[in-house]
Every structure is written in structure tokens, then in C-alpha cells.
Amino acid sequence: MKKILVLTLLFGYLAADTSAQDSEKAAIEEVITTLFDGMRIGDSSMVASAFHREAPMHTVYTNRDGNVVRGSGSLDGFLDAIGSPRENVWDEQILSVDVRIDADLASVWTPYKFFIDDTFSHCGVNSFQMAKLEGNWKIIYIVDTRRGSNCIGD
Numbered sequence: 001m002k003k004i005l006v007l008t009l010l011f012g013y014l015a016a017d018t019s020a021q022d023s024e025k026a027a028i029e030e031v032i033t034t035l036f037d038g039m040r041i042g043d044s045s046m047v048a049s050a051f052h053r054e055a056p057m058h059t060v061y062t063n064r065d066g067n068v069v070r071g072s073g074s075l076d077g078f079l080d081a082i083g084s085p086r087e088n089v090w091d092e093q094i095l096s097v098d099v100r101i102d103a104d105l106a107s108v109w110t111p112y113k114f115f116i117d118d119t120f121s122h123c124g125v126n127s128f129q130m131a132k133l134e135g136n137w138k139i140i141y142i143v144d145t146r147r148g149s150n151c152i153g154d
Helices: 002-041 044-048 075-083
Strands: 057-062 068-073 090-094 098-102 105-116 119-133 136-146
Touching (some): 002 090, 002 098, 002 105
Parallel strands (some): 057 136
């Protein structure tokens, strides 16, 4: 009888924990969706809402000389680019989302393909670090890779 009670309590705890994790994952994925929907429609305020104000941005890519380099950008520069009037749609298509959570820290891995209107531009992977700040998930750091071929899923 004692074993049944312990197993019942353990199962209840695990079920509640899984439900809480699912809820947090959904909230995190909503932030990622907000970012890319905002990019698509050119809404810098929408995109800014996904980020912590001081989030650094980096990229890792192979330059024309064949060297792997790390590039840096600023959130302000990114938001200016998003909000600048343009005729084409920036469509970053996410191929999958892998979310890992520990307490108020999350890591999100999203392979993508980037299109300008319907024309393929590049592909790679985004790696987001996120934190739950004041009750809301925010991107606190992003680094991505960029390449013109050999995309995940091809």
C-alpha cells in the first residue's frame, strides 16, 4: 500500500512538472514566433518585444577567404533594419524548434531558411538564450550560422 501511495504521488508530481514544462515551452515558442512574424511584416516594435533591451547578437560564417569568423551586430541596428521601409518580405522559415529549459533559463535551437520574397538567400541555425524576466520570456542572446547551401533538411 505504501508503494502505491509513493508511486501515485510521484506520478502526480511528474505529470504536473510535464504540464508546466509544456506551458513554458509554448510561451517560449510564442516569443520566437513573434520575432519572425514581426520580421515578415517589418514591425520593429513587435520584434523588439521579443528581446531584452541589451541582448547581444552574433553570427558565425565562412568569409570569402574560407575563414570562419564571428560577426557582431546590435539590437538597435537590427530593429532599424526591420523597421526601414522596403518592398520585399524578409521571410525566415523555421524548420524545427528544440527548447531546453532549466528554471528561468532556456536554450532554443532553430534551423532555418531565409528568403527575400520567394527567393532563397541563405540558411543556418539560430541559437537563442532566453530568460524569464519579470514573468515574461525574453531573448537575452542570439547567435546564428549562415551559409548559402547544405541546408538542414535538404
